[in-house]
Amino acid sequence: MKLMYFAWVREKIGFAEETVPKPDEVTDVESLVDWLKDRGDNYFAAFNLPGVVRVAVNHEHAHLDHPLVDTDEVAIFPPITGG
């Protein structure tokens, strides 16, 4: 999976993107965020507050139950503030 981070999610994690093989336990967006949270203090700081971050899968807004496969591009970011 290609993982992309934006805004304060990116700042807390410390980098903008990474590519990781999808672990078996990661089947959807929710389990991805749970898995990421345990990868280190920087990830924990980004994903600590439940329900705050938003996710897009392959450039489309996605819900927590959106299934994931290894070839997906998953972006994680705070609520949008454009316009």
Added chain:
Amino acid sequence: MKLMYFAWVREKIGFAEETVPKPDEVTDVESLVDWLKDRGDNYFAAFNLPGVVRVAVNHEHAHLDHPLVDTDEVAIFPPITGG
């Protein structure tokens, strides 16, 4: 009174403005329009259809019961179509 005519009211009457001494029988907008209607075929053609024309007195939209004095500027015109 200074009388001003616009759009098809002006075209039917044949000129854009005139000044007439206020007749005694003209006390408000309604009686002015009634009086004008009898002044000739051109006026009749303009004011024949009741409730069609609109009136402004001294640059303000006015109702049929708006009182008139000899020094008033009274404009008579069709419903507005600007913008």
Added chain:
Amino acid sequence: MIRVQQEDFDAGVEIARITHGNHAVGGVCSFIGLVRDIAGGEKIDSMELEHYPGMTEKELTRIEAEAKDRWPLEDTLIIHRYGPLAPGDQIVLVVAASAHRKAAFEACEFLIDFLKTKAPFWKKEGTGDGAQWVEAKDEDDRAAEKWEKAEN
């Protein structure tokens, strides 16, 4: 500000002037009305726009003051042309600038809705068959009434 003029206007220049140096403006809504080449299924070649000098300025000033009364606006602008026009020509520009977009949108729509029923302008459309005065639209009255109701 209001302007009634025969000559064309540059909407970009006018909008930029409204916001220039005023960093309290977060949103600017503008509306441009143009002469269409079709009306009621008929091809329009030209348009003549008549107005009532003196009353026009007074009505536009009143409408602008009412908008500023009802919404927190940084600035507003109404430019309305008169005289001979052709399809594609600009007729009217309305601009409302505010800290927030909702006020800018509402005030801009209010200004054009009210202008259409209150400002003394009359359109005459030229077609192949001659020229006809445009009839007022019920829907314009209803659009203006919407704001009257909102007042209560």
Added chain:
Amino acid sequence: MIRVQQEDFDAGVEIARITHGNHAVGGVCSFIGLVRDIAGGEKIDSMELEHYPGMTEKELTRIEAEAKDRWPLEDTLIIHRYGPLAPGDQIVLVVAASAHRKAAFEACEFLIDFLKTKAPFWKKEGTGDGAQWVEAKDEDDRAAEKWEKAEN
């Protein structure tokens, strides 16, 4: 048309391009969003606008298509900037052109309301004390929801 760019835009040129040669357009509604110098009572010195290249274009294209689906529009335009900005700078331009003004107003407001909750942009405001990411506003969600309801 949609454009995502770092450079500034000339709203007047863009609006004129929309109507040029299309005499079916009777009304053009446009909205410009600008950087304010005050936010939440604090003085803003600068703004950094981050976005998600690829997804941004996709979302804006989708929003524009939805507007064209819902209103009889002659043309639409969305320009959104990213990168470093300062108070008074233009952020976004939304334009909707239609035969009639009601469709132009509604579509323009729909475009900016939807863009604010769907297009992946994030604002960071620079103040004397450093820089803070702007928090999303509930009122923006409600503004977008209004159009969801209108669909039913």
